[in-house]
Amino acid sequence: MSETRAPLVRLAGVGKHYGNIIALQDVSLEVSAGEVVCVLGDNGAGKSTLIKIVSGLHRHDSGTYEVSGEEVRFGSPRDALDRGIATVYQDLAVVPLMPVWRNFFLGSERRRGIGRLDIDFMRRTTKSELLEMGIDLRDVDQPIGTLSGGERQCVAIARAVHFGAKVLILDEPTAALGVKQAGVVLRYIVRARERGLGVIFITHNPHHAYPVGDRFLLLKRGRGIGYHRKDEVTREELTALMAGGAELEQLAHELEGIESGAAEELSAEVKRLGLTDA
Amino acid sequence: MNQTVAQPAQPVKLDERVTRKSPLRRLLGRPEIGALIGALALFVFFGLTADTFLTANAFSTILYASSTFGIMAVSVSLLMIGGEFDLSAGVMVTTSALVASMFSYQFSLNIWVGVAVSLAVTLALGFVNGLLYVKTGLPSFIVTLGTFFMLAGANLGVTKAISDNVATPSISDMSGFSAAKQVFASDLTLFGIQVKITVLWWLAMVAVATWLLLRTRAGNWVFAVGGSAPSARAVGVPVAKTKIALFMGVAFTAWFSGMHLLFAFDSVQSGEGVGNEFFYIICAVIGGCLLTGGYGSAIGAAIGAFIFGMTNKGIVYAEWNPDWFKFFLGAMLLIATVVNLVVRRRAEVSE
Numbered sequence: 001m002s003e004t005r006a007p008l009v010r011l012a013g014v015g016k017h018y019g020n021i022i023a024l025q026d027v028s029l030e031v032s033a034g035e036v037v038c039v040l041g042d043n044g045a046g047k048s049t050l051i052k053i054v055s056g057l058h059r060h061d062s063g064t065y066e067v068s069g070e071e072v073r074f075g076s077p078r079d080a081l082d083r084g085i086a087t088v089y090q091d092l093a094v095v096p097l098m099p100v101w102r103n104f105f106l107g108s109e110r111r112r113g114i115g116r117l118d119i120d121f122m123r124r125t126t127k128s129e130l131l132e133m134g135i136d137l138r139d140v141d142q143p144i145g146t147l148s149g150g151e152r153q154c155v156a157i158a159r160a161v162h163f164g165a166k167v168l169i170l171d172e173p174t175a176a177l178g179v180k181q182a183g184v185v186l187r188y189i190v191r192a193r194e195r196g197l198g199v200i201f202i203t204h205n206p207h208h209a210y211p212v213g214d215r216f217l218l219l220k221r222g223r224g225i226g227y228h229r230k231d232e233v234t235r236e237e238l239t240a241l242m243a244g245g246a247e248l249e250q251l252a253h254e255l256e257g258i259e260s261g262a263a264e265e266l267s268a269e270v271k272r273l274g275l276t277d278a
Numbered sequence: 279m280n281q282t283v284a285q286p287a288q289p290v291k292l293d294e295r296v297t298r299k300s301p302l303r304r305l306l307g308r309p310e311i312g313a314l315i316g317a318l319a320l321f322v323f324f325g326l327t328a329d330t331f332l333t334a335n336a337f338s339t340i341l342y343a344s345s346t347f348g349i350m351a352v353s354v355s356l357l358m359i360g361g362e363f364d365l366s367a368g369v370m371v372t373t374s375a376l377v378a379s380m381f382s383y384q385f386s387l388n389i390w391v392g393v394a395v396s397l398a399v400t401l402a403l404g405f406v407n408g409l410l411y412v413k414t415g416l417p418s419f420i421v422t423l424g425t426f427f428m429l430a431g432a433n434l435g436v437t438k439a440i441s442d443n444v445a446t447p448s449i450s451d452m453s454g455f456s457a458a459k460q461v462f463a464s465d466l467t468l469f470g471i472q473v474k475i476t477v478l479w480w481l482a483m484v485a486v487a488t489w490l491l492l493r494t495r496a497g498n499w500v501f502a503v504g505g506s507a508p509s510a511r512a513v514g515v516p517v518a519k520t521k522i523a524l525f526m527g528v529a530f531t532a533w534f535s536g537m538h539l540l541f542a543f544d545s546v547q548s549g550e551g552v553g554n555e556f557f558y559i560i561c562a563v564i565g566g567c568l569l570t571g572g573y574g575s576a577i578g579a580a581i582g583a584f585i586f587g588m589t590n591k592g593i594v595y596a597e598w599n600p601d602w603f604k605f606f607l608g609a610m611l612l613i614a615t616v617v618n619l620v621v622r623r624r625a626e627v628s629e
């Protein structure tokens with residue numbers, strides 16, 4: 001640890017259970033400045049649980065969690081935020097009925113004097129920060145619930161970047177988005193990396209992960225089943241690992257009897273991924 | 279939109295779904311607008327049907343009735359915006375008056391000592407409500423239903439045990455009484471009409487609450503914890519503290535109302551206050567507060583209280599059977615809730 005600068009975030013052998021449900025077991029992860037780590041896994045694999053630990057929403061039950069080489073146990077998201085770890089949650093952590101600008105500054109309100117909000121500044125800043133992201137809101141006073149999913153996502157990311165995040169955690173930011181809006185978010189991830197942020201990007205779409213990621217952590221049923229650098233793995237291998245090649249082929253067999261078109265497509269896909277031997 | 283974007287990213291055009299609101303739509307989107315229209319309609323209605331309704335005397339009576347409920351509606355609406363209820367608010371007013379009265383009387387102290395002790399006790403009750411809610415994770419409806427019955431019982435039990443009566447003895451001859459009456463229950467003449475001082479206090483509290491809600495960080499947090507507590511927590515808002523503070527806000531106005539009760543009548547009936555909590559909630563809801571939290575205004579609650587006062591007294595001036603008052607109140611509550619629902623559908627996620 002002393003030979004080079006410690007990574008911004010480092011998890012070693014981390015585990016977490018909810019009552020008797022083991023959501024996460026023995027997972028390790030490292031993020032350094034200017035690096036994008038993608039966490040991939042199926043539904044219920046434990047991706048959200050993992051980042052909830054990193055972001056201070058939950059505490060881990062086993063293993064160690066270090067921020068810049070210092071072991072931490074966060075009591076609340078505030079603690080994590082104070083260390084520069086900002087999270088964009090799957091459910092976005094926005095309050096739908098509140099105006100966009102109030103959401104942008106929620107929890108980090110800019111004030112003039114005791115308690116009094118600097119509303120002008122916050123309106124202007126929200127507008128210009130969103131403009132930087134290519135979102136031209138005509139009215140930052142509209143309830144954030146009226147924005148589209150992509151716009152809300154961008155507001156949440158812009159908020160994290162604006163408040164000086166060193167590590168940005170994104171929980172499935174592209175899941176609910178169309179192709180174009182997903183592209184905007186991916187471009188923003190790259191831009192955050194260029195600014196020197198460490199990014200943890202959670203997704204279950206390898207096609208979104210591969211172009212932007214430097215490292216890939218694969219989760220399955222709460223366990224890490226692979227941790228690869230980009231030069232060690234191809235997009236196809238990643239997809240295969242994600243889907244579980246054998247399962248994909250099994251599915252192709254099952255579908256054969258029902259819908260020949262789908263089955264053909266699927267077996268073509270299996271072949272293309274080089275899984276025929278699996 | 280002719281601004282150029284500095285970044286190479288091509289600007290994402292807004293969805294067509296997000297269209298600009300016209301000023302009229304925007305006005306109609308305000309939480310208090312439904313109540314305002316209702317209040318005007320009601321005013322015209324009673325003005326036409328009740329001969330004595332449009333007199334200065336009637337107006338000051340209505341304002342007084344509005345203010346006594348309006349003061350509580352201020353804090354109850356803030357609490358409701360913060361996503362919670364307080365069913366103990368009605369009896370807490372009585373508790374507060376009883377504490378001040380009995381403490382001063384039993385220890386033969388200056389009345390202001392009792393007033394101060396009552397403030398401390400009542401704020402502590404609000405704190406306990408908040409703490410119970412935060413610690414148990416139960417709905418505030420259940421928590422305060424419990425404290426409501428406990429306080430109602432304690433009011434009667436302790437009063438009977440100490441004064442052998444359901445009412446407290448008069449404190450009008452004790453030192454400090456007249457000064458306290460000046461503050462909490464005096465009459466003033468403004469522009470030729472008799473005005474109870476509670477009306478001024480009420481308006482002041484509405485102004486402070488509005489400023490707090492819209493212009494301060496605390497107000498931002500109130501909307502946030504009511505609109506989505508998990509989201510608020512995730513971005514670093516101290517949810518538990520905000521909720522506890524809101525319960526203590528209700529306690530503060532309960533103390534104030536209790537002091538008014540005490541100094542207006544100089545003796546307190548220990549069984550009083552039961553049921554009033556619903557009137558406060560009704561004022562807030564008619565004024566546009568969402569039962570589910572996250573939306574509403576203190577001004578709306580004030581208009582709600584004014585509607586309450588107008589209906590309450592208007593029925594008397596119209597010489598109808600006052601038994602029907604609650605019927606009308608209930609009907610207005612339903613109408614207001616439907617209006618609120620429509621408003622929220624407009625504002626909420628359009629996915």
Ligand SMILES: Nc1ncnc2c1ncn2[C@@H]1O[C@H](COP(=O)(O)OP(=O)(O)OP(=O)(O)O)[C@@H](O)[C@H]1O
Binds near residue numbers: 042
């Ligand atoms: N609060 C909770 N209480 C009990 N079990 C939970 C809780 N949160 C998550 N789990 C369980 O832990 C496991 C991992 O959940 P998690 O939300 O981390 O999955 P995920 O990888 O984010 O899935 P998705 O892709 O659907 O978002 C799941 O089996 C889930 O049912």
Ligand SMILES: [Mg+2]
Binds near residue numbers: 048049090
């Ligand atoms: Mg998840």
